[in-house]
Amino acid sequence: MTDSGAGGSGDKKDTEPLETPSPRAPSDGPAPGAESPTREFQFPPGVAAPGPPAAAANDIDGVRFDDSPAGGLLSGVRAPAVPDVPSPISARYLFPTEKYRGEWRRHWVHLMPWYIIGTLSTFIMGLASGMLTKWDNENRDTALSVTVIVWLLILGFVGWKILDWYMDRFILTNKRIMLIQGVITRSVAMMPLGRVTDMKYSQTPMGRMLNYGEFIIESAGQDQALRNVPHLPNPNELYLQMCEEMYEPEAVDERMAEPEEDLIPEEAPAVPAKSDGT
Incomplete structure (x- = not known):
């Protein structure tokens, strides 16, 4: 008996070659463990398959999409639209060949100091009136009248x-951009967009x-009629709109000319009821 080492050869045995397994034919039956085969549901003849659910109007109200390649900086979901027609206050300062892009009032925080003055004056007037009514002086009515008149003047201001x-x-x-100020004495400051050298x-x-x-606008001229404009609302959207107007005016004109895409599909026709033949 001969032992074979690690690198030696042992007794030779005759082995039969393994047969290649034949591929199994596909079966139409359910897979093992499945209760029934998966089948696609077929609607009866004359009944249309329901489409995707329609989007609710309140979910996409005020949203507009722009898929054009020249959509500009404000492509996609847009900021709330500004009025298409200028107000009578600003229309008188526009000439016919320029295109109106929007107008804005200052934020309500611009009036905060005057709100505080009106509230404090009312509080002080009430306190002073209460103290004056306790006086036993012949000048009490005069002092009370002066207090009320001063309070009314403050509220009028x-x-x-x-x-x-x-x-x-x-x-x-x-x-251009313009800033209109004043009620009786009007002040109209204007700066062409082509002369704006820096803006932040x-x-x-x-x-x-x-x-x-607060917007700070620099121009090439020495004397600037419009430089600091504080308390403007939505500064980021306004900044992007002004930049797009200066650097991509063609994209703005193209977007303004396109009608808004209707995002709400029409209602699907009613499905007729299936007759039972009776």
């Missing part, structure tokens, strides 16, 4: 500031919470 805020407009067209906006922590900012 606050109302004037609110009217001034309402009349002010920041206007953007395809050729800044937001304080309060401005970021309430969504307002």
Whole structure:
């Protein structure tokens, strides 16, 4: 008997070659463990398959999509649209050949100091009136009348500031930006977009919470009629719109010319009821 080592050869045995397994024919029956084969449901003749659910109108209200390759910086979901027609306050300052892009009033925080003055004056007037009614002095009625008159004058001045805020407009067209101020004495500051050399906006922590900012616009001229514009609402959207107007005016014109795409599909026709033959 001969032992074979690690590299030696042992006794030779005759082995039969293994047969290649034949492929199994596909079966129409269910797979093992499955209760029934998977089949596609067929609708009866004359009944149309239901389509995808229609999007709710309130879910896409105010949303507009732009799939054009020249959509500009504001492609995709857009910011709330501005009025297509200028207000009577700003229409008188536009000439026929320029294209109106929008107008904005200052943020309501611009009136915050006057709100505080009106509230404090009302509180002080009430406190002073209560103290004056306790006086046993012949000048009490006069002092009370003077207090009320001063309070009414302060409220009238606050109302004037609110009217001034309402009349002010920041206007953007395809050729220039304008700032209109004043009620009786009007001031109209204008700067062509072609002369804007630098523009930025800044937001304080309060401005970021309430969504307002201050715009600082630089031009090539020495004397600038329009430079600092504080308390403008939605500064980021306004900044992008102004930049697009300066650098991609063709894209803006193309987008304005396109009609809005209808995102709500028409209602599907009613499915007729199946007759049972009786």
